[in-house]
Amino acid sequence: MNTLATRSVERLVRGMPTSDGAGVKLTRVIGQPQLADLDPFLMLDEFGTDNPGDYIAGFPDHPHRGFETVTYMLDGRMRHRDNHGHEGVLVPGSVQWMTAGRGIIHSEMPEQQEGRMRGFQLWINLPAREKMTAPRYQEFEPQRIPTVEVAAARVKVIAGTVEGVSGPIAQPATEPTYLDIELPPGAQFIHDLPAGHAGFVYVYEGAVGIGAGEIVTPVETHDLAVLGDTGAVHIEARTGAAPARLILVAGKPLREPVAKYGPFVMNTREELMQAFQDFQSGRF
Numbered sequence: 001m002n003t004l005a006t007r008s009v010e011r012l013v014r015g016m017p018t019s020d021g022a023g024v025k026l027t028r029v030i031g032q033p034q035l036a037d038l039d040p041f042l043m044l045d046e047f048g049t050d051n052p053g054d055y056i057a058g059f060p061d062h063p064h065r066g067f068e069t070v071t072y073m074l075d076g077r078m079r080h081r082d083n084h085g086h087e088g089v090l091v092p093g094s095v096q097w098m099t100a101g102r103g104i105i106h107s108e109m110p111e112q113q114e115g116r117m118r119g120f121q122l123w124i125n126l127p128a129r130e131k132m133t134a135p136r137y138q139e140f141e142p143q144r145i146p147t148v149e150v151a152a153a154r155v156k157v158i159a160g161t162v163e164g165v166s167g168p169i170a171q172p173a174t175e176p177t178y179l180d181i182e183l184p185p186g187a188q189f190i191h192d193l194p195a196g197h198a199g200f201v202y203v204y205e206g207a208v209g210i211g212a213g214e215i216v217t218p219v220e221t222h223d224l225a226v227l228g229d230t231g232a233v234h235i236e237a238r239t240g241a242a243p244a245r246l247i248l249v250a251g252k253p254l255r256e257p258v259a260k261y262g263p264f265v266m267n268t269r270e271e272l273m274q275a276f277q278d279f280q281s282g283r284f
């Protein structure tokens with residue numbers, strides 16, 4: 001018997017097919033009409049395709065201000081370049097954590113002509129006091145992401161702590177948890193999240209049930225489950241099927257006004273207009 005409170009699923013959301021950059025096809029899961037945001041998370045895109053035509057045009061130079069972008073690659077290679085002198089190639093299993101802060105201009109271009117490209121990009125908001133911080137770029141090779149086995153579950157810890165093992169990323173403003181979890185059929189994973197943190201599970205392969213006792217919500221491939229805000233999350237992979245693969249993401253809500261337009265996320269409309277002016281006059 002588990003005495004911890006259990007997080008229920010408050011709602012299920014399906015992503016919306018869209019395209020971004022120079023025509024990259026992707027699925028927008030957070031940051032679309034059904035789920036405009038999930039404070040502190042502003043956007044979640046899943047990209048996944050075997051067709052080069054869906055990704056080959058990439059994301060040429062574009063600006064960001066006021067938040068962080070986290071790119072997690074599952075398959076494929078992507079080259080990042082920015083106007084502050086950072087450059088790197090994301091390979092399968094690697095993570096890029098970019099703090100746009102007061103302004104960055106970067107490109108994210110496929111480093112392959114064929115094959116599968118698959119992964120996620122998550123946008124995490126910054127609090128008002130840090131929106132104009134200096135831009136920062138952190139890249140973590142696959143070996144830098146610890147894997148923890150909890151019973152039959154295999155958990156990659158990108159951010160947060162599992163069984164005393166912490167991921168390489170720390171962000172005191174939002175205290176993010178970011179886990180990539182693989183569960184064989186019927187296997188369970190239970191993880192306590194800090195009280196008050198907003199969280200979600202996104203299933204990218206297979207299917208799971210979330211909850212405990214009489215309230216277990218089935219969550220299918222490409223479903224995002226918005227979690228209740230207290231207690232532990234109980235996840236169980238469906239039996240008699242393929243393994244389930246999912247990400248579990250949580251963070252501390254900022255509870256600040258959000259003024260968002262394209263690649264700029266500030267607190268007020270005036271700050272957004274300033275962002276445009278600063279970008280157009282080359283101050284990024």
Ligand code: FE
Nearest residue numbers: 062064069106
């Ligand atoms: Fe970008």
